[in-house]
Structure formats: structure tokens, C-alpha cells
Amino acid sequence: MDRGLLYGVGVGPGDSELITLKAVRILKEVDIIAVPKSKYESNSTAFDIVKDYIENKKIIELIFPMSFDKEELYKSWQVSADIVMKSLDLGKNIAFITLGDPTIYSTFMYLNKIIVSSGYKTIIIPGITSFCACAAETGINLGENNDSIIIIPSASDIGDLEKKLDSFQTVILMKFRKNFEEIKKFLKAKDLIKNTVIVEKCTMTDQKVYRDIENLNKDKLEYFSTMIINKRMV
């Protein structure tokens, strides 16, 4: 029997219309949808996006704990990879759904690395990134002419943010909540508060846009928050 194929499918930022025709076709064609979760009891935003396109499809849930313990993380990837490879060996095609795009800070690529190095074939379907959706919703031009753009993830040390703010036209901070007060201090010192927008749960039904971040409290922010600092914008 031929081995199955694993697809890493980007399902976009939240609005279920912001998924590509290709992603929908793949989701309908495969045998199994793999849904990543941090715990069994938690909801999956990626699943909510695609649920209307995959009626009666077999679902497997894969657990990727929110942890900074490398050993625990690696073990969870290996457990998920084993589950996936077992189905691939049976000739089943699997679509692993992932919020945004699979190559931008997605758990899929950890799984992909293990699966590919075990000799299986995988295909990645790109998705709309959250930062492009945030820019679209707020009318911000992320890059024009000779602007460079920098994308900084939540796990990044923001100690050198000041240096980065000096050298780039646009700075995108993803899931920045834990560093919010420190970032705000920087922005105030650089007089960039007015050039900053925060979008929370972009394109989801409960999206929020904050343009006055000076008076915004960290505790009000959700996990899925993106900050755009654009020097040209006022």
C-alpha cells in the first residue's frame, strides 16, 4: 500500500472566509483532520474556522502543551508524530490544521521535521498571516518603497527592541502580552505611542482594535494580540 501524505494547512487568522480555495479542497479530500490543542479540554480556534468545511470527517486531536520545558515539548512532538505516521502507514492522507500560516511560528513545523526525517512526504499549504489581516483591518501599509519589516515573536527577548525600532520602518510584535508594560515604556520614550496599533483576535467575531494604547492595561489584553508599530503612520 502507498503511504499517505501529510498536509500542513494554514487556515488563516480567524474569519472562516479568509482560507484559500486550495486549503478547503485539501480539507475535503483528506481522510483525517489532525487538530492541535494545548490540552484535550481546550477549544481549537483552527477547528472552529474549518468545521463547516469538514462535516463527518474523522478527527484526531494532537496535544502540544504550552510549556518551556524542552524535554516535555520534544516528547509531545514525538508522540504526535507517531500517531500521524501510524495513519500515514495505513495509506491515509492527513491534514494538520494550523492558525495563520504553517511557516510562521506554527507547531506544525516541529512535527513536519520529525515526519520528513522519518522518510514521509509532506506538503505545506500557506495561509493568511495574522499580521497581514491586522494591517488590512486597520488600513496600515506594512511596507512601501524601501521600508524593511521586522517580525518579533512572543518568545523573543525584547531587550534590544530599542535598537530594532531604530533600524526598521515597521515592527510587528506577535503575542506580546507578557512584555506589554516594558514595550509601552519604550514606545513612550521614543514618541511612538501614536504610531502603534494593537489588534486582538483579528477577524474573529470578537475582534478588538486599540489605537490609544497609552491607557491600555495589560490585563485587558487577550492571548491572540498583535502589535504593529509603523513610523510612517500617524
Added chain:
Amino acid sequence: MDRGLLYGVGVGPGDSELITLKAVRILKEVDIIAVPKSKYESNSTAFDIVKDYIENKKIIELIFPMSFDKEELYKSWQVSADIVMKSLDLGKNIAFITLGDPTIYSTFMYLNKIIVSSGYKTIIIPGITSFCACAAETGINLGENNDSIIIIPSASDIGDLEKKLDSFQTVILMKFRKNFEEIKKFLKAKDLIKNTVIVEKCTMTDQKVYRDIENLNKDKLEYFSTMIINKRMV
């Protein structure tokens, strides 16, 4: 009569399936499709992507010359804005199609600025960026964990590329052809040639992937080329 709406619609990198459901719906609903071109006689890749979705729809071509002359550019944006606003005044809804995403180095945003500041309402529909498509096609993880990603456009001075290469995990160079020999020299000096991939016309029928860029000649490269330098990749 109510004024029409202007949509800036990202149509993705080239594959006509890599467009969102939302973009296709908007293209079918509007009265007019606006197609940007550099000259009347040139082809439009964005139009090729959407042509099967917009049969019998009224088309207007807008000319944005490839020029570094700011006055000529500004004049062309104003001429296009006037054409668009005339139709909006007649209550027509217009979709301006743009390759990739409208907020990433797209001509749409110049037009958008004029139209918005003239009091019209516009809506931006995000698209799949060329760099996400390139990463998907080549299996490269653009960002994981605490990696920062930088995006450098064709018009950018690459004089400080060396400094940027030192501080970032992933560097994306868009439409870099004119600086190719200089970039190659940098990459050789930094021993990063093996960490570099070039994708030309990504997801189009004549896509090419170059993994051995040391022996690649500038004259072989097309305009729509993207380079990804990823330090983790080998």
C-alpha cells in the same frame, strides 16, 4: 445615490487556488475589477490569477509606471485615483486586484491613501504573501520559538545587510535581482550560501527553485524572485 466601495483584494502569489474564499466572493460581487499594469501592453499576473472567477465583469486598467521619478509616480496615482473615484461616485463597487497581500509593498496602498483622504471608504482583503508561499514550497520554517524575521524589499539599500544577517534568524529578500552579485558576496563571506534558497515565480506554472546559488547567474533570474536566508536550515 450611495457612493461605491473600493476593495483592495490580495490575490496571492500565483496559483489561482491560493486565493481566499472572501476574495473570490468580493470579485464576483463588485461591479468593476481594476487591474494595475506598468504599461497598457504588458500582461497582468494578478489578472491571470483571477480571470476564471470574473467572467463578463467590467475591467478598468490602471497604469502605474515602473519609475523612480517621484513626480511621475505621484501623477500616475492621482490619475488612477480620479478614474476610480469617478466610478465610486456613480455608486459602483470596485475591486482593485493586487499580487500577494495589499499591505506588503503593493501599489494599492498609494491609491488607498489618496482615496481615503478624499473621504471614500475602502476595505482591504488580505492575501497569501509570496514569501509564505516560497517557504511552503521549500519546506523552510521562517520562524520558530524566539526567531525574528526581517523582510527587505528590492528598493532597500543592502549596504547594512551584513549587520542584519548578524542579528536575525531569517532574512527574506524580495525582488532582489539587481543586487544579486553583491548579496552573493556577503553570503559567501558569512558562510551562508548553504542556508539560502531562491524561488522564482513561486506557485506559478513555471516556478523554479534554486538551492545551489553559488553558481547561479544574475541574468538567469526573473523579476518575481524571492530569497530566503535561514540560519537554522541546512
